[in-house]
Amino acid sequence: MNKSYLAGLLLLSLPAFSQISPIKTKVSMAADKIESKVIEWRRDFHEHPELGNNETRTAAIVAKHLQSLGMEVKTGVARTGVVGILKGGKPGPVVALRADMDGLPVTERGSLPFASKVKTQYNGQEVGVMHACGHDSHTAMLMGVAEVLAGMKADLKGSVKFIFQPAEEGSAPGVEGGAELMVKEGVLENPKVDVVFGLHIWAQTEAGKITYRPGGMMAGVNDMQIIVKGRQAHGAAPWASIDPIVVSAQIINxxxxxxxxxxxxTENAGVVTIGSIHAGVRSNIIPEQAEMLGTIRSLSVEDEKLLISRIRTIATKTAEAAGATAEVKIPYSNHYPVTYNDLALTEKMLPSLAKVAGAENVKLIPPITGAEDFSFFQEKVPGLFFFLGGMPKGADPKTAPSHHTPDFFIDESSFKLGVKALTGLTLDYMDMAK
Structure with missing residues (x-):
């Protein structure tokens, strides 16, 4: 099906509210009531961030909250993950809702009263730790959704599996973690999940708005390592060398x-970036080898295969032409598939998002070359992932502090909409299930 036609079809479906059961008034009231608690939780998590696979304090708070709601709770999933199961009073599907919990090795620069002062060791050096991507808000919002839905337990037409995930930002090389490990450990089984929903706060989209894309919404990602091996020589006699630095420069170009x-x-974007190159120890020695590290982004499996194949060919043949060798490792330490929103599910659930945000505030966007390991859940069950605006109203997205930076900032007024959106998706999906 033509992509532009599909996008238009989905947008035309937004006003069709009559096809979906209305969200109960008490859901909206409950979300209003719990807003202050969500903000309080988020501020606490923001002040006490933890890096991936180390979210022990955060996980303990989440587990205690879910247990207080009467859920069946499992901890230590994929090291520090938490899973809660809310069994509804009526038969129906199992809906999974996911939030990520980890912070980043970024030193916060803002003046918030709850700014992080946390320091830790990362890659052998002391770094600050900050929720510089909004995972603190994701965790707090899902805790709010859990409380709202637990209050409706008797009326739920199915069950809800709350997945609080560690290490979305990735694990150390050679260390499994995040959504991929959760899936391997069976998080989508017992009970078997029928559908999964997730959101991400977005600092360049105005609060009160929701953005989405059917199909490939966020890129698949591979990191790569290229090691070029040549022949060492004195810097004053380069003709005696096979210079891995010159060869690396040719490969990069x-x-x-x-x-x-x-x-x-014209179909999909792609990215091939070399972000690091290291070689040599001093000015007058041509070294024996050089190492490059980089990232590859693609929006389809076919494009991913093409990019990897061409990188291998170009690196090895360019080196060979110079008398050197090149060893290419892809992925080097991590790989995330394309974050792919199931087309039928997206079409079915868009009216639900429009009901809580207003049809005029639900916008179709181009694909994004950032990556998300929510994609591992979507490989197994139909999923819908969307962005929740977190930029203060009236701000300029071009100058608003972006994700993964020391000045990252989000507007807390957006949290209530996030709670309503995830709650609405859950209830509406259960209503539509046969």
């Missing part, structure tokens, strides 16, 4: 032709 000459950019 040649890699730039992949997106511009091999990828059909």
């Amino acid at each position: 040649n890699l730039q032709t992949i997106v511009s000459r091999n990828l059909n950019i």
